[in-house]
Amino acid sequence: MRILILEDSKASRVLLEARLNKAGHTTQSAVNGRQGFFLATSRQYDAIISDLNMPGWDGFKFIEAMKVVCPRIPIIVITGSANEPDTKERLLSFEMVIGVFGKPFDFDKINVLLSQLKGQSNSSVSKMARIVATIGPASNSKEILGKMIVAGMDVARLNFSHGTHEEHGQTLANIRAAETEWGKPIAVLQDLCGPKIRTGQMEKNGVQLTVGKTVIIQADETVGTASRFSTIAPEILIDLREGDPILLDDGLLELKVTKEGAREVLCKIIVGGILKSSKGINLPMTQLSLPSVTEKDKRDLAWGLDHSIDYVALSFVRSAAEIRDIKKIIAASGKRDIRVIAKIEKPEAVEHITDIIEAADAIMIARGDMGIELPAARVPRIQQEIINLCWQQNTPVITATQMLDSMTANTIPTRAEVTDVSVAIKEGTDAVMLSGETAAGKDPVNVVRTMASIITEEEQYQFKDPFENIKDDTTRANPAITAAANLPGVVLTMLLDARGVLYQQLSKYSRNEPNILVTRSLHVARHSSLYKNLVPIIIRDDIPRDEVVFKAMGIAKEWGYLKTGDIFAVVEGERLTQGGIPQTGAFQLITVS
Ligand SMILES: Nc1ncnc2c1ncn2[C@@H]1O[C@H](COP(=O)(O)OP(=O)(O)OP(=O)(O)O)[C@@H](O)[C@H]1O
Numbered sequence: 047m048r049i050l051i052l053e054d055s056k057a058s059r060v061l062l063e064a065r066l067n068k069a070g071h072t073t074q075s076a077v078n079g080r081q082g083f084f085l086a087t088s089r090q091y092d093a094i095i096s097d098l099n100m101p102g103w104d105g106f107k108f109i110e111a112m113k114v115v116c117p118r119i120p121i122i123v124i125t126g127s128a129n130e131p132d133t134k135e136r137l138l139s140f141e142m143v144i145g146v147f148g149k150p151f152d153f154d155k156i157n158v159l160l161s162q163l164k165g166q167s168n169s170s171v172s173k174m175a176r177i178v179a180t181i182g183p184a185s186n187s188k189e190i191l192g193k194m195i196v197a198g199m200d201v202a203r204l205n206f207s208h209g210t211h212e213e214h215g216q217t218l219a220n221i222r223a224a225e226t227e228w229g230k231p232i233a234v235l236q237d238l239c240g241p242k243i244r245t246g247q248m249e250k251n252g253v254q255l256t257v258g259k260t261v262i263i264q265a266d267e268t269v270g271t272a273s274r275f276s277t278i279a280p281e282i283l284i285d286l287r288e289g290d291p292i293l294l295d296d297g298l299l300e301l302k303v304t305k306e307g308a309r310e311v312l313c314k315i316i317v318g319g320i321l322k323s324s325k326g327i328n329l330p331m332t333q334l335s336l337p338s339v340t341e342k343d344k345r346d347l348a349w350g351l352d353h354s355i356d357y358v359a360l361s362f363v364r365s366a367a368e369i370r371d372i373k374k375i376i377a378a379s380g381k382r383d384i385r386v387i388a389k390i391e392k393p394e395a396v397e398h399i400t401d402i403i404e405a406a407d408a409i410m411i412a413r414g415d416m417g418i419e420l421p422a423a424r425v426p427r428i429q430q431e432i433i434n435l436c437w438q439q440n441t442p443v444i445t446a447t448q449m450l451d452s453m454t455a456n457t458i459p460t461r462a463e464v465t466d467v468s469v470a471i472k473e474g475t476d477a478v479m480l481s482g483e484t485a486a487g488k489d490p491v492n493v494v495r496t497m498a499s500i501i502t503e504e505e506q507y508q509f510k511d512p513f514e515n516i517k518d519d520t521t522r523a524n525p526a527i528t529a530a531a532n533l534p535g536v537v538l539t540m541l542l543d544a545r546g547v548l549y550q551q552l553s554k555y556s557r558n559e560p561n562i563l564v565t566r567s568l569h570v571a572r573h574s575s576l577y578k579n580l581v582p583i584i585i586r587d588d589i590p591r592d593e594v595v596f597k598a599m600g601i602a603k604e605w606g607y608l609k610t611g612d613i614f615a616v617v618e619g620e621r622l623t624q625g626g627i628p629q630t631g632a633f634q635l636i637t638v639s
């Protein structure tokens with residue numbers, strides 16, 4: 047059997063390894079819970095033997111984390127506290143714990159227990175591509191957020207189309223608490239609703255719109271019925287022209303304007319169904335005069351600037367100028383370095399995509415509204431083209447919407463959804479996004495775990511660089527980074543990025559393996575959570591450069607990214623060396639000892 051041992055005492059570890067190997071098992075060892083978790087989730091084991099009292103993550107924290115990602119892996123605990131009834135009872139309350147033994151251990155008893163186990167094929171869950179999860183009522187508690195982080199969430203999205211500032215403030219505090227508890231930097235993405243037009247309040251749980259009948263959309267706020275309803279953006283009414291189509295609830299229902307009017311518009315129901323409160327209204331044929339950053343967006347952004355937000359996403363972007371405008375507002379506030387994500391969902395955005403990617407810090411392919419604003423059949427091709435362009439311009443890209451939609455209600459995804467996620471990974475997306483599945487679904491942790499397992503599976507086969515055949519201009523890159531990326535025999539690059547200016551390039555050129563970003567800044571570490579192949583290590587100590595490298599190497603080794611004998615490249619950008627030489631870039635090769 048393949049057995050993972052977690053034990054901080056060297057003497058016990060060596061003894062256990064020797065006995066297990068002699069009995070025909072293969073073993074691997076970790077010295078604490080966190081290292082054990084990295085190993086357990088990146089390789090396949092049939093069973094785990096763990097100590098309880100270890101530095102950093104102890105046995106309980108390790109078991110709790112494993113319960114989230116591999117709830118069926120058998121764990122045997124060996125502890126000096128085996129005779130304390132509370133401890134034993136607590137351990138055995140975990141279904142995965144199949145035995146608790148005291149120290150010194152009786153190996154024969156352990157071996158009997160092992161011989162009763164069937165060989166497992168627990169799927170590993172270490173992944174590179176990032177998971178953005180929308181947080182809502184189903185997922186905003188600290189406990190669920192912690193489990194989602196353990197299961198593989200990297201970025202938490204707060205959708206400002208819903209909820210109050212107070213609610214988002216509470217959710218943010220919970221995200222930050224869970225982030226600290228599990229020791230993984232999490233980027234928080236504030237999604238501004240932009241000129242998203244929605245229905246107003248509807249009576250009961252929605253109203254039935256029947257094909258062929260007429261319905262009025264009115265400017266004055268009202269509780270909607272089957273014959274008239276209002277919208278949160280009454281200013282659209284003057285833009286509507288006779289014959290314009292109106293799509294409701296992500297295109298599920300359709301109306302057609304039959305009589306124009308500034309205060310009310312008469313429509314014929316073309317496709318009927320139930321219409322609920324706050325559902326999206328899309329007007330693909332109407333020239334709208336709404337501004338792309340609304341007054342609500344400005345108030346929401348002001349809130350973001352006062353809170354620990356890392357990315358702000360702008361909806362319904364039409365041109366690069368809108369991105370530059372919002373960047374100006376952020377810079378003028380002098381408050382924090384929030385990065386701007388352009389959501390691509392309008393035909394105008396697709397048309398100006400190169401300029402928008404140039405202006406934005408990241409891109410979201412917002413397939414929900416895109417599939418209404420444009421023919422849905424064009425979405426897959428647009429998705430692939432945007433992913434390619436983003437790679438060319440060093441910009442991380444999120445593929446969003448309906449990826450595991452059926453899991454909002456079900457415990458397993460459809461095969462088509464599994465394929466959708468793996469295609470996006472194959473195409474080279476940095477991140478995949480969950481919306482209602484995690485905001486309002488029945489089991490957000492299970493959804494994140496499922497998405498992580500699909501990513502891991504696909505990444506095992508990704509030997510081929512999806513961008514291999516795209517022409518690229520390397521003259522704008524730091525030569526130290528491109529050189530390190532092309533060195534044979536080097537397992538990864540470690541970037542010392544004091545000013546946080548080179549990691550985008552590192553992400554671009556070393557696409558197929560995780561690379562280490564060494565930074566002093568938690569903020570940079572959180573930003574890097576959107577790049578699929580960067581692993582941030584925060585080192586704040588004022589120690590000489592070589593000691594920084596040594597310390598980072600130790601951590602990378604503990605986390606399973608490096609092992610003894612591996613060669614890795616350390617890369618630096620521009621700086622003045624201690625000898626006063628203005629250095630453009632440098633790299634150094636180190637063999638892990
Ligand atoms: N902060 C929140 N408070 C309450 N409900 C929320 C919150 N965030 C999301 N939800 C619920 O989860 C559902 C799905 O979330 P999602 O972010 O996909 O919103 P959406 O309105 O469907 O889409 P869009 O991205 O176009 O705004 C929402 O329709 C809403 O019911």
Ligand SMILES: CC(=O)C(=O)O
Nearest residue numbers: 412413414415446447
């Ligand atoms: C994410 C989003 O807003 C969309 O897909 O429309």
